Amino acid sequence: MKNLFSFIFKHIHWLLFLLLTIVSLYLLVHNSEFQRSKYLSVFQEIAGRAYSVTNGAKSYMFLKKTNTDLMQRIAALEEEIQIYKNELEIFAERIDPDSINIGIDKSIYRHIYARVQQNRMSGIDNYIMLDKGSKDGIKEGMAVISVKGVVGVISNVTPNFSTVIPLLSKFILNGMIKNTRFSGDLSWDGKDPRYISLSGLPSHASYSLGDTIVTSGNSAIFQEGVLVGVVEGSFKLKNEESNSLKVRLFTDFSTLQEVFIVENPFREEQILLEKGVDE
Numbered sequence: 001m002k003n004l005f006s007f008i009f010k011h012i013h014w015l016l017f018l019l020l021t022i023v024s025l026y027l028l029v030h031n032s033e034f035q036r037s038k039y040l041s042v043f044q045e046i047a048g049r050a051y052s053v054t055n056g057a058k059s060y061m062f063l064k065k066t067n068t069d070l071m072q073r074i075a076a077l078e079e080e081i082q083i084y085k086n087e088l089e090i091f092a093e094r095i096d097p098d099s100i101n102i103g104i105d106k107s108i109y110r111h112i113y114a115r116v117q118q119n120r121m122s123g124i125d126n127y128i129m130l131d132k133g134s135k136d137g138i139k140e141g142m143a144v145i146s147v148k149g150v151v152g153v154i155s156n157v158t159p160n161f162s163t164v165i166p167l168l169s170k171f172i173l174n175g176m177i178k179n180t181r182f183s184g185d186l187s188w189d190g191k192d193p194r195y196i197s198l199s200g201l202p203s204h205a206s207y208s209l210g211d212t213i214v215t216s217g218n219s220a221i222f223q224e225g226v227l228v229g230v231v232e233g234s235f236k237l238k239n240e241e242s243n244s245l246k247v248r249l250f251t252d253f254s255t256l257q258e259v260f261i262v263e264n265p266f267r268e269e270q271i272l273l274e275k276g277v278d279e
Helices: 002-010 012-030 033-095 267-278
Strands: 110-120 127-130 143-145 150-157 162-166 173-177 183-187 195-201 212-215 227-235 243-249 258-263
Touching (some): 173 195, 173 227
Antiparallel strands (some): 127 162, 143 150, 195 243
16 A cells, blocks of 8 residues: 555656646646537547557458358369269260260269478478378379469378479479470479479470460379460470470469378279279
């Protein structure tokens, strides 16, 4: 109690000033309609700005959940598109008298949404870590894509996480020119992360600047038609007669935050067939 009285005595002039200020403001606001309206306007402006900041903070907090919901919806839509494509192919077989309907029961490529935990893009041995693992059905060799195109292949898996060998690494993928279907090997030279090369094209392969490059589907990893990039130039490697194309990637690896891990329902069967051919 003694300390309280001592504090009040030392700061009495400030307390009196604060009290007089409050009383003056009260009298000023309540004795004048003009001053009252001005006060309310100022208060409304301050309150509005406070609510704006609060709502902005709340929106930011819920942004991650909203984005996750959207990505999961995109995955579901990708699977629905596959169903419609399959139904159209079966319908085309039925109305084409020259085709044989063998009653293929096509399964659907499942898309598993995942977030990027680490993204190392500092050299040729790059990798990406994702927040999905074996508990989510992830296995080595699964394809990884973004909403824009190819990302890479799952290389290692733990119960809760997995790592990806990205296209920007020592990874070679078979790709093709979408319009002409001429195919070659997609690879990165370790320089500009915006571009890769499509090499090994036959000398008579036709192409144009602006052509879209997609996956060829010649492996058990990526299905045919996954977007890769667009042709921006051509060149020839030393001692090679085949053409190579400079391809600008659709996926921006420097800002990559969300991906889809794609489960191929025919993967094991295709791998067995590929091993049989190799042997």
